[in-house]
Amino acid sequence: MTPGDRYQALTNSPLGSITSRIGLPTPPMLERHRPGMPVARGPVALGGAHGGRLEEAAARVLRSLEAAIVTGDASDSPRPAALVFDASGIDDPARLRALYEFFHPRIRGLASNGRVVVLAAVPAEAETAAGAVAQRAIEGFTRSVAKEIGAKGSTAQLVRVAVGGEDAIESTLRFLLSARSAYVDGQAIEIGPAGEDDVVVPGDWERPLAGRVAAVTGAARGIGASIAEVLARDGAELISIDVPAAGGDLSDAANAIGATALQLDITAPDAGSRLADHVAERHGKLDVLVHNAGITRDKTLGRMEPEQWDSVIDVNLASQLRLNQPLLERELLGGGGRIVSVSSVSGIAGNRGQANYATSKAGVIGMVRAFAAELGERGTTINAVAPGFIETRMTAAMPIGVREAGRRTNSLLQGGQPVDVAEPVAWLASPASAGVNGNVIRVCGQALIGA
Amino acid sequence: MSPASRQAAVLGGNRIPFARRDGPYARASNQDMFTEVLDGLVSRFALQGQRLGEVSAGGVLKSSRDFNLTRECVLGSALDAATPAYDVQQACGTGLETTILVANKIALGQIEVGVAGGFDTTSDAPIEVNDDLRRVLLDLNRARSLQQRLALLPRLRPGQVVPRIPRNEEPRTGLSMGEHQAISTRRWGIGRTEQDEWAVGSHRKLAAAYDAGFFDDLITPYLGLGRDQNLRPDSTVEKLAKLKPVFGLDGPSPSMTAANSTPLTDGAAAVLLASDEWADERKLPVLAHIVDAETGGVDFVHGEDDLLGAPLYAVPRLLDRNGLSLQDFDFYEIHEAFASQVLMTLKAWQDPDFCAERLGRDEPLGAIDPERINVNGSSLAAGHPFGATGGRIVATLATLLDGRGFGRGLISICAAGGQGVCAILEKRE
Numbered sequence: 081m082t083p084g085d086r087y088q089a090l091t092n093s094p095l096g097s098i099t100s101r102i103g104l105p106t107p108p109m110l111e112r113h114r115p116g117m118p119v120a121r122g123p124v125a126l127g128g129a130h131g132g133r134l135e136e137a138a139a140r141v142l143r144s145l146e147a148a149i150v151t152g153d154a155s156d157s158p159r160p161a162a163l164v165f166d167a168s169g170i171d172d173p174a175r176l177r178a179l180y181e182f183f184h185p186r187i188r189g190l191a192s193n194g195r196v197v198v199l200a201a202v203p204a205e206a207e208t209a210a211g212a213v214a215q216r217a218i219e220g221f222t223r224s225v226a227k228e229i230g231a232k233g234s235t236a237q238l239v240r241v242a243v244g245g246e247d248a249i250e251s252t253l254r255f256l257l258s259a260r261s262a263y264v265d266g267q268a269i270e271i272g273p274a275g276e277d278d279v280v281v282p283g284d285w286e287r288p289l290a291g292r293v294a295a296v297t298g299a300a301r302g303i304g305a306s307i308a309e310v311l312a313r314d315g316a317e318l319i320s321i322d323v324p325a326a327g328g329d330l331s332d333a334a335n336a337i338g339a340t341a342l343q344l345d346i347t348a349p350d351a352g353s354r355l356a357d358h359v360a361e362r363h364g365k366l367d368v369l370v371h372n373a374g375i376t377r378d379k380t381l382g383r384m385e386p387e388q389w390d391s392v393i394d395v396n397l398a399s400q401l402r403l404n405q406p407l408l409e410r411e412l413l414g415g416g417g418r419i420v421s422v423s424s425v426s427g428i429a430g431n432r433g434q435a436n437y438a439t440s441k442a443g444v445i446g447m448v449r450a451f452a453a454e455l456g457e458r459g460t461t462i463n464a465v466a467p468g469f470i471e472t473r474m475t476a477a478m479p480i481g482v483r484e485a486g487r488r489t490n491s492l493l494q495g496g497q498p499v500d501v502a503e504p505v506a507w508l509a510s511p512a513s514a515g516v517n518g519n520v521i522r523v524c525g526q527a528l529i530g531a
Numbered sequence: 532m533s534p535a536s537r538q539a540a541v542l543g544g545n546r547i548p549f550a551r552r553d554g555p556y557a558r559a560s561n562q563d564m565f566t567e568v569l570d571g572l573v574s575r576f577a578l579q580g581q582r583l584g585e586v587s588a589g590g591v592l593k594s595s596r597d598f599n600l601t602r603e604c605v606l607g608s609a610l611d612a613a614t615p616a617y618d619v620q621q622a623c624g625t626g627l628e629t630t631i632l633v634a635n636k637i638a639l640g641q642i643e644v645g646v647a648g649g650f651d652t653t654s655d656a657p658i659e660v661n662d663d664l665r666r667v668l669l670d671l672n673r674a675r676s677l678q679q680r681l682a683l684l685p686r687l688r689p690g691q692v693v694p695r696i697p698r699n700e701e702p703r704t705g706l707s708m709g710e711h712q713a714i715s716t717r718r719w720g721i722g723r724t725e726q727d728e729w730a731v732g733s734h735r736k737l738a739a740a741y742d743a744g745f746f747d748d749l750i751t752p753y754l755g756l757g758r759d760q761n762l763r764p765d766s767t768v769e770k771l772a773k774l775k776p777v778f779g780l781d782g783p784s785p786s787m788t789a790a791n792s793t794p795l796t797d798g799a800a801a802v803l804l805a806s807d808e809w810a811d812e813r814k815l816p817v818l819a820h821i822v823d824a825e826t827g828g829v830d831f832v833h834g835e836d837d838l839l840g841a842p843l844y845a846v847p848r849l850l851d852r853n854g855l856s857l858q859d860f861d862f863y864e865i866h867e868a869f870a871s872q873v874l875m876t877l878k879a880w881q882d883p884d885f886c887a888e889r890l891g892r893d894e895p896l897g898a899i900d901p902e903r904i905n906v907n908g909s910s911l912a913a914g915h916p917f918g919a920t921g922g923r924i925v926a927t928l929a930t931l932l933d934g935r936g937f938g939r940g941l942i943s944i945c946a947a948g949g950q951g952v953c954a955i956l957e958k959r960e
Binding site for chain 2: 331
């Protein structure tokens with residue numbers, strides 16, 4: 081349950097029958113990952129359109145999960161926890177019917193907190209125009225399914241796998257099937273070509289970051305502290321960074337997870353070299369860099385002071401480039417490295433009173449796009465997560481109308497928790513996620529606003 | 532005897548910003564402050580759950596219930612509870628003396644790593660019952676019968692409810708430290724303007740160091756305070772000239788004011804010391820090494836010496852033992868108990884008579900380049916929570932030496948009771 085969400089608590093109490101009878105929404109209780117929880121929390125129904133190239137790879141992943149795979153008729157199978165379908169073989173609009181045929185008899189039997197994952201091809205790689213059209217069409221299907229099943233806490237995603245990326249799907253499939261992806265919904269993820277050399281299969285999937293060094297900015301509290309905590313839980317050696325003024329909270333957060341606290345003003349001209357020096361001296365290398373630090377200085381444009389514009393652009397965007405540069409130049413963040421930036425749904429959709437913030441967060445997406453190809457060549461990936469309404473001290477201070485609107489206007493009818501942002505960051509940071517590069521993953525419960 | 536073959540390394544430090552008495556830390560105890568400092572040090576060096584060789588710290592103003600305060604702080608910190616700890620009390624020299632003690636154990640190979648530091652609160656100070664009342668209460672405790680107890684009643688007096696509040700005075704002279712220093716100021720002929728100039732310089736240098744981010748990895752903010760509360764970056768000699776003197780008012784032209792004397796302050800500080808091997812294993816860079824140290828005392832009660840004059844003797848002994856001259860250092864950290872204490876120290880070492888008669892030297896020790904003294908400010912600007920000052924200075928000097936890449940630094944701290952604690956730090960190329 082979300083601590084601040086009293087309405088959700090009410091609807092999930094015995095009194096909840098009243099709210100549902102008078103037609104008010106009932107936000108589902110989302111299941112979150114706990115160590116030891118299986119990835120597939122029940123049987124998985126697996127199917128595919130004829131001619132697909134991903135069903136076998138998906139089956140291999142499911143077998144390694146020791147998941148019960150259901151391939152037969154929908155009617156006599158137990159209630160599935162997940163539906164996985166390989167649509168990569170669909171090469172003509174007429175063949176989209178395969179989606180209907182697989183999901184129609186099964187979708188209503190999907191368990192609560194269930195998962196729908198449709199594996200598909202990259203439309204641009206289709207051999208024919210008809211194939212490209214059909215592959216693009218699938219996105220409308222998964223986004224709609226997500227909206228239909230969200231009230232039960234279930235999610236649906238599209239995973240486009242480029243030719244040559246078939247063996248790189250495991251970390252993504254594991255993430256999407258698991259409770260780790262609780263608040264990621266209605267997304268289209270692309271996995272590029274990645275060979276066995278790039279994808280490092282962890283010895284222990286509960287600790288995929290063992291032996292890796294990760295740095296997180298803005299780690300004193302909120303989403304950043306949660307990201308650091310989840311990366312540490314996944315085995316990483318953490319450098320938790322925040323401004324000197326937040327040092328007290330930073331120290332407490334670092335001590336709770338065995339991290340090194342680094343007080344650093346990321347807007348200082350020498351911030352990049354200071355971080356690089358710290359990494360070089362104390363850790364020898366950096367495997368994961370998470371740009372989470374961000375500030376808001378909300379004002380409508382006409383009333384915005386120049387400092388409010390400058391500080392937001394500097395902290396949220398310019399600093400990220402400043403930190404990246406010396407780490408990349410000195411090859412401290414080398415092959416197998418991961419950069420994950422925190423963008424925002426505001427950066428995708430825009431937001432009244434946040435011209436500065438939305439600009440900075442859209443710029444983060446621009447950074448991901450601009451660097452993905454170049455970094456990809458050296459085996460480094462760069463991706464972003466774009467949170468929607470996440471329950472933090474900032475949202476707790478919002479006026480109730482704005483807060484309630486933010487909470488309910490998504491498919492899951494609730495705000496997310498900081499850990500819901502941290503989990504996808506950990507997935508993108510995984511050495512097994514080599515094929516995931518240049519993606520922007522929304523963490524918004526499929527919010528109505530934005531693309 | 533030559534210094535120990537293995538020298539302890541200073542790996543870093545942590546302190547909370549120092550607060551003026553009854554400021555933001557008014558309700559924080561010594562234990563609160565030093566636990567916070569330990570936890571900040573732990574997070575800076577990822578020492579969570581580790582067993583260290585020891586933690587040594589202390590403060591001047593302590594309650595009797597705080598007999599094991601440092602150990603209590605360790606138990607409340609993120610360190611392994613198997614880390615032993617003990618308290619030391621050597622007035623204003625406490626924080627440097629604990630550093631010497633821990634460094635010596637490391638040099639001897641008895642421990643590999645330890646934390647040294649100190650703390651003091653002048654706000655949350657212990658208040659004791661009146662001495663008269665205390666005696667009656669103790670007798671009452673010893674009484675065996677009702678009759679004996681009743682017999683004690685007439686000894687209770689209304690005046691006994693007045694508590695004993697600790698005061699900043701020398702037990703043997705009844706003079707406060709400021710009054711003692713006023714005598715020395717006059718004896719050494721230290722003028723008002725040079726004291727005010729020294730104080731202004733301390734504020735200016737400390738403010739510049741903050742602005743340059745020098746303290747980013749030396750300080751953890753506490754209770755809303757991010758910088759030392761006493762720091763006045765905009766102070767000027769003109770402004771300071773307007774202040775009324777507060778010490779030595781019974782003599783001619785008193786010159787010591789609230790601005791060129793340190794204020795009563797609350798705070799805590801600690802440094803992490805280790806062997807090179809321990810540091811290497813954890814990839815923790817060595818900032819500097821503790822080369823040698825000397826603690827001295829003077830007879831200020833009967834003799835001609837100044838209460839705060841012990842470093843005048845201790846430093847030359849330390850130099851001689853190490854075959855160094857006073858000019859062989861890149862940085863000098865001379866604790867600014869009072870501006871006049873620093874100025875008197877510098878003057879004494881250049882004074883042929885003092886150096887000949889009192890130190891028995893043919894030549895004076897000579898002058899020091901003022902540009903190398905307290906380059907990032909000192910106690911006049913930062914404040915001086917007695918036990919915490921040594922830790923602040925050791926961490927500051929080690930960081931300065933590390934930034935320079937190589938060099939040598941000298942620490943001199945005067946202390947109540949006519950004592951002085953001094954040390955040499957070195958950064959090897």
